[in-house]
Amino acid sequence: MFGFLKKKGGEAVSPPADPAATTETPEQSLSWRERLFGGLARTRAQLGGKLKTIFSRGKVDDELLEELETLLLTSDVGLEATQHLLDALKARAKKDKLETPEAIQEALSQALAELLAPLEQPLSVDGHQPYVIMIAGVNGAGKTTSIGKLAKYFQSQGKSVLLAAGDTFRAAAREQLMTWGERNNVTVIAQDGGDPAAVVFDAISAAKARSIDVVLADTAGRLPTQLHLMEEIAKVRRVIQKADASAPHEVLLVLDANIGQNALAQVKAFDKSIHVTGLVLTKLDGTAKGGVIAAIARQCPKPIRFIGVGEGIDDLRPFVARDFVDAIFA
């Protein structure tokens, strides 16, 4: 890990946004780690190589703790989780007599990894046919795009996929999903306007008739303050249950990594109305670090099934806690 850090540390001091370096490599061959770290390295450069200063100090003092606190807070970890992590760190530092900044920082990243490890639960779509996945989230989080990527992901596992255009509200939401259907060469069930629950019901019936493995149901973006829309999505869930008593088998809440502490409120509110079983954290290819999942792990833990690292069809990865933590500390 430290070898890795040093390498990235070197990169971080080079001038930001070296476009040549990134465009030379074919996009798809970049691992998500590289994408993640690419973005992060650039933030670091903007911040003037934060960790470099942590390491160059060479001694453990309040200032070091403050820098680590800053690192967590500026990653959207939030006050409560940051305090929790720093307390855990202090306890460990005392117990294990940690004396170098490297050891301290490693202990902190370990504490964070331990906090996030329980959220690392890959999604398996075996056991039900069709396996019905409902996708929800606030406006613009990346629901429809994630569905496009998930369709590819499940197809590459040999599963047949069908999409339900459950967003009957937003302008051209249906056409957007249709395009993703074409890209994946899968059927999209849609209606002209109409009721989202009815569309999803139709889709499940169609999937049953065609022995489809996975149904991905899109829904319109909504903010938890719009109570009638939260009620509407609860109804979609109920109607899914009517179509198949064991469904929905997964209720994915899509979170935008750029969003701050409100993500917590989103998890709580959507969980209350539709019983969320997993999360997708999108837009991690930017400079936002999505540290709010640490707060989520503390206050309303949900498995993080996938992360989104771009707008392309392949820009989806299963969540790996350790990689995520390394990206924050990179």
Added chain:
Amino acid sequence: MLDNLTQRLAKVMKTLRGEARLTEENIADALREVRMALLEADVALPVVKEFIAAVKEKALGEEVIASLTPGQALVGVVHGELTRLMGAAHEGLNLATQPPAVVLMAGLQGAGKTTTVGKLGKYLKENLKKKVLVVSCDVYRPAAIQQLQTVAEQAGVEFFPSTTAEKPEAIALAAVDWARRHYCDVVLVDTAGRLAVDAAMMAEIKALHGALNPIETLFVVDAMLGQDAVNTARAFNETLPLTGVVLTKLDGDARGGAALSVRHVTGKPIKFSGVGEKLSGLEAFHPERMASRILGMGDVLSLIEEAKKGLDEEKAMAFAKKLKSGKGFDLNDFKEQIGQMRKMGGMAALMDKMPAQIAQAAGQLPAGTEDKMIRRVEGIINSMTPAERAKPELIKASRKRRIAMGAGVQVQEVNRLLNQFEQTQKMMKQFTKGGIGKLMRGMKGMLPGMGR
């Protein structure tokens, strides 16, 4: 867990009561609470640090008005400073150019650009009677062009068709050319969402800006953004000469600290708020409201709303002008103000809207007494001659006796009123910049003192 600032401060306040000035010591705890409140609201850490330093400097040595606690006084300073930083009240679009006025939209993926184009189109058409053309340069996102087309239909504005095979710059230039030939007043140019670290995409929009030379370049940001808002805003601001910001999704329950981060980094005015998915969901930006929201002072917000409803617009304007000029606040105004309060349903109703702890801390009075007090004050002022109201310093012992007789009160009460008036005058000076909300709060802090 997400205690609002007033609740937080109420705790600290207790220990601060009875001190006459804000000092480094007596505000240290309170400032820590302010820091936490801002972080919880997603204000970026570097911005929080600078803000706290500024507030501290402003607050130190500040006199604490009689019936306010140092904590309340500090809330005043924090709120005032935050409002000031959020910028002046609504600055509309600048369209003062040889038509068509070109407006370029920029922002992260999913921020609300396309929707905002529709909202602005509708607003310009319906409110300003402009002929508007919209065009999409988003050749990447699936069905982005179709989305704008639908939105344009809903808004009732002209739509310039484009295809994903074209280059954004060529599309935009063709649209502007069309607009010129068809006498459009405004062209709204939608663009694809992009990450600040995507060098190619940032170069694209820079070139687009260069080719269009728009009079307005609006940065569209999601009010829910977290800490990274500073990095994103900085990068967009460095790439493009932004002229303004649109803050979207304010109909949610995010505290919206990103507004402060973005404002701090770009220094550009926040021109509009997005408050819904529908095209009618566009509002002027209210710095004062945003400050309350960031601080978690939602109740103050509704108080201000209420105050505005009750206030006679014109009188309020005239009054505000008077305040701004910094002179001539006399007993007539004082009476006027009290009358306005009556209109708003009296102190009792007002107090209900105050954040619980502040109301409690400030108004340890039996319910109902405030309204009686307002009537008494009005009675006293009514017994004065116009000359006395305009120049309270005229009121010496004999006049006081006459006034007390006329109002059916003790001379001490007249004295108390005059003292209160003097304090209010002082407070007015201090609160001049803070607007109505602060004024009201100040008054509320003042009136219970009448009983003492």
